[in-house]
Amino acid sequence: MSQRSVVVLGGGVAGIAAAVGHHELGFRITLVEARRHLGGRAFSLAARRLGQKIDNGPHVLLGCYRAFRRVLRALGAEQSFHRPDALQLTWLSKGGRVERMTGKRLPAPLHLVAGFLGIRGLELTQRFELLLAGLAPFLPLPRGGVTVATWLRHAGFDGTARTYLFDPLCRAVMNAEPDQCDAGLFVGTLREAFAGNRAHSAMWIPVEPWDAILDKPARDWLGRHGHRVLLGHRATTLEARRPAPSVRLDDGTLLADHDRLVVALDWRSAHSLTKRFAVAPAADRIPNSPLVTVHVALPPTAVPFDDPIVALLGGQPFHFLCRRPRLDGAVRADVPASLLAGGATDLDGMPAARIVSLALGQLANHLGRTAPWPEETHASALVVREPRATIAPRPSIDDLRPTPGPTHIEGLWLAGDWTATGLPSTLEGAARSSLDPLGQVTNDV
Numbered sequence: 001m002s003q004r005s006v007v008v009l010g011g012g013v014a015g016i017a018a019a020v021g022h023h024e025l026g027f028r029i030t031l032v033e034a035r036r037h038l039g040g041r042a043f044s045l046a047a048r049r050l051g052q053k054i055d056n057g058p059h060v061l062l063g064c065y066r067a068f069r070r071v072l073r074a075l076g077a078e079q080s081f082h083r084p085d086a087l088q089l090t091w092l093s094k095g096g097r098v099e100r101m102t103g104k105r106l107p108a109p110l111h112l113v114a115g116f117l118g119i120r121g122l123e124l125t126q127r128f129e130l131l132l133a134g135l136a137p138f139l140p141l142p143r144g145g146v147t148v149a150t151w152l153r154h155a156g157f158d159g160t161a162r163t164y165l166f167d168p169l170c171r172a173v174m175n176a177e178p179d180q181c182d183a184g185l186f187v188g189t190l191r192e193a194f195a196g197n198r199a200h201s202a203m204w205i206p207v208e209p210w211d212a213i214l215d216k217p218a219r220d221w222l223g224r225h226g227h228r229v230l231l232g233h234r235a236t237t238l239e240a241r242r243p244a245p246s247v248r249l250d251d252g253t254l255l256a257d258h259d260r261l262v263v264a265l266d267w268r269s270a271h272s273l274t275k276r277f278a279v280a281p282a283a284d285r286i287p288n289s290p291l292v293t294v295h296v297a298l299p300p301t302a303v304p305f306d307d308p309i310v311a312l313l314g315g316q317p318f319h320f321l322c323r324r325p326r327l328d329g330a331v332r333a334d335v336p337a338s339l340l341a342g343g344a345t346d347l348d349g350m351p352a353a354r355i356v357s358l359a360l361g362q363l364a365n366h367l368g369r370t371a372p373w374p375e376e377t378h379a380s381a382l383v384v385r386e387p388r389a390t391i392a393p394r395p396s397i398d399d400l401r402p403t404p405g406p407t408h409i410e411g412l413w414l415a416g417d418w419t420a421t422g423l424p425s426t427l428e429g430a431a432r433s434s435l436d437p438l439g440q441v442t443n444d445v
């Protein structure tokens, strides 16, 4: 029997996962990517001002990311992360107060319960509130159409539980504020991270730029296995054909006679390319949520603690300070820090210099720093805007998301973080959208 073949459109995480999954089923693969790199929305760029490569924005994983970890394993990149064995959270309040929580070596949910009880600097009542919040993943899933904020209010989680736990988690996982997010998607993610194995709750932080984790390893892997990668080629039209639709590329090339076509594009591109087949008819109505990152070389002693990810409490619009760690978790002083504003539509159209001032002003405020930042700190800062970082996970958003996998058109499959994976748009959602329909992901993490 001749070898079956698949054309994968899109070289983001969903496209790479589709390649990995189909390779293991024995398919011959042609992967088409419009840009000159693989990795899609997780990529690196050369920043001359900072004298090195930076990522478009910090990406972190959770230990429960079973499908994405499977892709990383296939690429040989699973070791490129600082991997604590349970959840660790660090909070910085205005004026420089730092608090930390570390999940303990106990079965779930006791690892969180004991971790919250152990937070120094909080009153006992506050720790107790957090302790109860650690049980939230065990509550019934909220019904459709409810926001995270409403669900939290009804479940009695307010005050400390929101400030320290739910608001930062919601921003990190959903890339939007709790009053803008679907509660079902949020609680579903909490369950995966916090209701199972203790290691599922750990945040994995990359120790290398993303091009060293995805772009190069994926290209090497595809080449090593004799698959074809067409970088810098855009798919422009699909034509009905059997056993799968054919693809016309922007240079006129026709890809035809493959057994399967996987469209693993972002939602806007997927909608316009597949319009005539009506496989993602509502995708153009999926709203997007932006993410703005300010990368900056801070003076060596400016941040007097060694935590790679810090939630900035009570601050707007930047919610996280991220710094690249080494494998052991110690922060690297030679890599620029990043300040992250997720879902921050108020930064749309704001001049970069103003965003940098806001970021450095807010950081100084949180650190309790009174001295002005040196001129070279301002000069080093670089703003990266990602207007379509993720889909906006509004209540009932799943009504607009098509099921990933085979469609009603013979040979045409859909994938991408915007499809209905049961997760918000994340690296894991992207990987699952390709691997779950192939029936290949086990709970082996």
Ligand SMILES: Cc1cc2nc3c(=O)[nH]c(=O)nc-3n(C[C@H](O)[C@H](O)[C@H](O)COP(=O)(O)OP(=O)(O)OC[C@H]3O[C@@H](n4cnc5c(N)ncnc54)[C@H](O)[C@@H]3O)c2cc1C
Pocket (backbone or CB within 6 Å): 009, 010, 011, 012, 013, 014, 015, 032, 033, 034, 035, 039, 040, 041, 042, 056, 057, 058, 059, 060, 061, 233, 234, 235, 236, 264, 265, 266, 269, 273, 291, 293, 386, 388, 389, 390, 415, 416, 417, 418, 425, 426, 427, 428, 430
């Ligand atoms: C700054 C930032 C920070 C983030 N942080 C996190 C995080 O911490 N944790 C997390 O889990 N997620 C995070 N995300 C979300 C995560 O990056 C995405 O969910 C994931 O990368 C989406 O992968 P994808 O393959 O579905 O889509 P994409 O990465 O968008 O891939 C689609 C690909 O299709 C290509 N393409 C489009 N049109 C065509 C065409 N016509 N022909 C050929 N190719 C085409 C595009 O160039 C792109 O490479 C973050 C996103 C951003 C932007």
